[in-house]
Amino acid sequence: MTLAISHLARRFGATQVLRGIDLQVRQGELIALLGPSGSGKTTLLRIIAGLDWPDAGTLSFDGADWLGKSAAERRIGFVFQHYALFPHMTVRDNIAFGLSVLPRSERPGKTQIAATVDRLLAFLQIGGLADRYPAELSGGQRQRVALGRAMAIEPRVLLLDEPFGALDAQVRRDLRRWLRGVHDSAGTTTIFVTHDQEEAFELADRVVVMNGGVIEQTGQPDEIYDHPATPFVARFLGLTVELPVTMRAGRAHAAGLDLAALPRRAIPDGPATLFLRPADILPVPDPQAPFRVAEMATTGALLRIVAEDGTGCRIESEVPRRDGRDLRQGQPVALRAVAGQIFPGSGQQPAQPIHTPMTLKEARP
Known part of the structure; x- marks a missing residue:
């Protein structure tokens, strides 16, 4: 069973929120809709749920x-960011709610509803909370109850809108690992919205990166991380250093940069833009290099280094602190790129990297 979306468009007044979305979700997949606020993720989710129409x-x-079907007819399970539990109902009654309001012809008997709730309480590891009210639960416990209520109706598709956004960082990490296990055990087709890259990559079988109402890229997490398809995806996934380079015979060249480790690219000769993550730039002491160490700061495990050349170009790199023990303030360094992504042309933004002054305490390794 496949969920198929084709040429989906949605406008609110003069604002085009979705601009021709094409996507197929296979049975049992866990899909993440990843993107910044305003990219159209939640609107797409609401249309799938039957809460909005394109x-x-x-x-x-x-x-x-x-x-042509209502939300009820689609049998969708929806989990909201802020739980939306009924405060006057116990955990048991909240989970049973979706079953108890089904049309009489489809509604299970009370004994069957109770058995389903008991099974979900055990499955979601909240059996001891059955008789508590939402106000007596932690945020993580409430989200488990919300998931149980969505799963009780045995949904064809389970939708989650920023399901962990209201929780603190440690609880989010614990719950998303737990949710992946729940998904694998239940085999439900699941789509969830997030703006958190780490959350999307840890949970999803495939990630759909959205921006401005369009899908920029769809693929497995490692594929998207290693091979961003557009400058937007590169920037969104942390390739924040942008440098002008010149392509010759598939190789990138730039003064003061060692780009030999980058593979050949099928890009025409001429100007291009190289996108790098700070962690993919290795400063190497070299008395002949045009760059010098302008700033150094440590986070304990990492050493953050800003190198600057005579033209004012500033490039930030990030290395394990122990690997940077030979570096000193003012020292000339060559910058070796160990990985990166190249796009033709000079880019949509100024190619010179923009550096924000460090707020960490300056230190030497």
Whole structure:
């Protein structure tokens, strides 16, 4: 069973929120919609859920047109960021709610509902909370209850909108690992919205990167991380150092940079922009190099270094602190790129990297 989205468009007034979305989600997949605020992620999720309708395009599940069906007819499970639990109901009653309001012809008997709730309480590891009220639960416990309520109706598709956004960092990490295990055990097709790259990459089978109402790239986490398809994806995934280079016979060249480790690229000769992560730039002591160490700061495990040349170009790199023990303030260094992404042309933003002054305490290794 496949969820198929084709040419989906949605406008709110003069704002085009979705601009022709094409996506297929396979049975049992866990898909992350990843992107900044305003990229269209939640609007797409709401259209899938039947809480909003597109201006154009198609949406089908297992070949059936879902745009002609109500939210109830689609049998969607939806988990919101802020839980949306009923405060006057116990955990048990919250989980049972979706089953108890089904049409009489589809509604299970009370004994069957109770058995389903008991099974979910055990499955979600919250059996001891059955008779508590939401106000008596932690944020992580409330989110588990919300997930149980969504799963009780045995949804065809489970949708989660920033499900861990209201939780602190440690609880988010614990819950997302737990959710991956729940997904694998239940085999439910799941789509979740997030702006957290780490969350998307740890949880999802495939990541859909959205920006400005379009899909910039879809792929497995490692594929997207290692091979961003557009400058936006590169910037969004941390390739924050942008440098002008010249392509010759598939190789990138730039004064003061050692780019020999980068593979050949099928890019025409001429100007291009190299995108790098600070962790992929290795400063190497070299008395003949045009760059000098301008700033050094330590986080304990990492050493952050800013190198500057005579033209004012400043490049930030990040290395394990023990690997930078030979570096000193003012020392000339060559900059060796160990990985990066190259796009033709001079880029949509100024190629010279913009450096924000460090706020960490300056230190020597």
